Amino acid sequence: MKKLLMLPISLVLCLTLITGCGSQAGSSAQSQSEETLGAESQASGEEVQVEDSSKAQEEPAPEEIADATDTADTTVRVMALKGPTAMGLVELMNESETGVVNGNDYEFTIAASADEVTPKLVQGETDIAAVPANLASVLYNNTDGQIRVLAINTLGVIYIVDTGDTVHSAADLKGKTIYASGKGATPEYALNYILIKNGIDPEKDVTIEWKSEHAECVAALAASEDEGIALLPQPFVTTAQIKNDRIRIALDLTQEWDKLQKDEETPSALLTGVIVARADFIEEHPEAVSAFMDSYKKSVDYVNGNVEEAAKLIEKFDIVPAAVAQKALPYCNITFIEGAEMKDKLSGYLSVLLEQNEKSVGGEIPADDFYYERQGK
Structure with missing residues (x-):
């Protein structure tokens, strides 16, 4: 698009009578999380591009400026975060490097x-x-x-792995020692749910050794002879397997969750990530x-x-190395679920967490306006 004239958006808003209406999360919110996303707008510096400067000098009619606004690009x-919830973005990130995509100009940031x-x-x-x-x-x-x-973007990425080929069902975990990290967060809640629903008491029937980092779990596996069992997320599972070929994926907790939910009227799902937006941004830029x-x-x-091409992009944007991404992608459960299905799966998942620890969801299940639904979708 030729940039012949840059017209302040405040003037455009006045002439076209366009109106719009414009989160706190303290350390308690941050401690419950594993991945997030951010972007910064320029409240007074946004500009709209108009193709013909002579028309602007002749004080164009409001409808002409309205047309320019409707076709203008939105930043x-x-x-x-580095990990599965960022992987699904990479093709859009790559495309946006060459210019506007579908009317939007993007600024992407991958956080640690x-x-x-x-x-x-x-x-x-x-x-x-x-x-x-x-x-x-x-x-x-x-x-x-x-x-x-806006949408669910990643289902469960948590797996039970072992080094002795001893676990083939959730029932096989009874009496075992499990190395795990993520106490007080999704890994603990998901593991407890799977165990309890399979008749295993997490306090009495298994020994869970909580580690501060995934790497400690892998080290514990390596130190075990033939009975090592650990709870690990992707793509860390793949990274560990590359270093230790004795590590085998024994259980996919997403599949185990689905088995338990299959007879429910509105089945929930084990979830890792979602895409969210600020309410005021949605109200001001619904088309964007x-x-x-x-x-x-x-x-x-x-x-x-x-997968192979996507893995290269994942490395390009410094998420994980391509070799890891290519092996891990089939197990990362990257998806895009919106609307009513999103609400059913997400609300059910949050309800399971609420039963275990209300702080994990901020004290209560969100109201219906939490779940965004596009018109006509």
Whole structure:
């Protein structure tokens, strides 16, 4: 698009009578999370491009400026954490490097921890973020409902692995020692749910040795002779397998969860990540949000359908090395689920967490306005 005239958006808003209405998450919110996203807007510096400068000098009619506004590009600031919830974005990230995509101009940031993402989202310095599913609920509750979830982007990525080929069902975990990290977060809640629903008391029937890092779990596996069992997420499972070929995926906790939910009227799912947006950004830029969702779904489909090429992009954007990504992608459960199905799966998942620890979801299940639904979708 030729940049012949840059017209301040404040003038455009006045002439076209366009109106719009414009999260806090303290350390307690951040401690419940594993991944997030951020972006920063320029409140007074946004500009609209108009193709013909002579028309602007002749004081164009309001309808002419309205047309320019309707076709103008919106800057969308997006953050994601290194890991599975960022992987589905890479095709869109790559495409955006060459210019505007579907009417949006993107600014992407890949963060190392949720502590970087949460404040930017809460303070309005990012528009859309990929965050852990339970963190989205915490943010909603801690900001008086100023966060909306757009879609589920990652199902469960947690696996039981062993080094002795001793675990083939959840029942086989009884009496065993399990090395795990993530106490007080999703890994603990998911493991407890699977154990309890299979008649295993997490306090009496198994020994869970909680480690501070995934690497400690892998070290414990290596020290075990033939009975090592650990709870690990992807892509760390793949990284560990590359270093130790004795490590075998024994159980996929996402599949185990689905087995337990199959007879429910509205089955929930084990979830890792979701895409959220600030409520005021959605209200001010509904078309930009819808365009992002279309482009993001396309990106997810590309990543799932072109693993080798996607792995190269994942390395390009410094998420994980391509060799790890290529092996891990089939196990990362990257997806795009929106609308009613999203609400059913996410609300059910949050309900399971609430039963175990209400702080994990911010004290209560979010109200219906938490679940964003596009018109006509």
